[in-house]
Amino acid sequence: MNGSQRDDTPVLITEAAPSYEDQYAARKRKYLLMMSMRIPCLVLAGVFYQTWWLALAFVVISVPLPWMAVLMANDRPPRKAEEPNRYRAPSRTRQIESREHPVIDG
Numbered sequence: 001m002n003g004s005q006r007d008d009t010p011v012l013i014t015e016a017a018p019s020y021e022d023q024y025a026a027r028k029r030k031y032l033l034m035m036s037m038r039i040p041c042l043v044l045a046g047v048f049y050q051t052w053w054l055a056l057a058f059v060v061i062s063v064p065l066p067w068m069a070v071l072m073a074n075d076r077p078p079r080k081a082e083e084p085n086r087y088r089a090p091s092r093t094r095q096i097e098s099r100e101h102p103v104i105d106g
Contacts (some may be wrong), residue, residue, distance in 0.1 A: 027073045034069035038062045 017023075041062035046056040 023076075027075075032063035034065055034072060038065040041065070088099045 041058045044056035045062070046084045048058065
């Protein structure tokens with residue numbers, strides 16, 4: 001690497017996962033979001049009770065939401081698909097010469 005060219009990309013120094021508290025907070029947010037979607041579905045089903053097929057659609061949508069919320073809240077966070085930028089020491093390998101060398105017998 002030339003002295004004038006610098007790679008400012010951060011180097012990964014650990015493979016540690018996010019802390020348990022961070023994972024728990026993210027899972028809790030997902031759960032609350034999914035469960036809060038159920039209330040408007042049930043309210044809309046009550047509002048559209050005269051249009052039976054629309055009310056039924058909102059009820060059908062709201063039924064699996066608790067199950068899906070629990071599954072998503074108990075799931076671990078996905079692994080990152082990106083390749084981390086790790087430090088690589090400069091290569092100092094020597095190439096083996098392929099030409100013939102003169103041998104002097106004494």
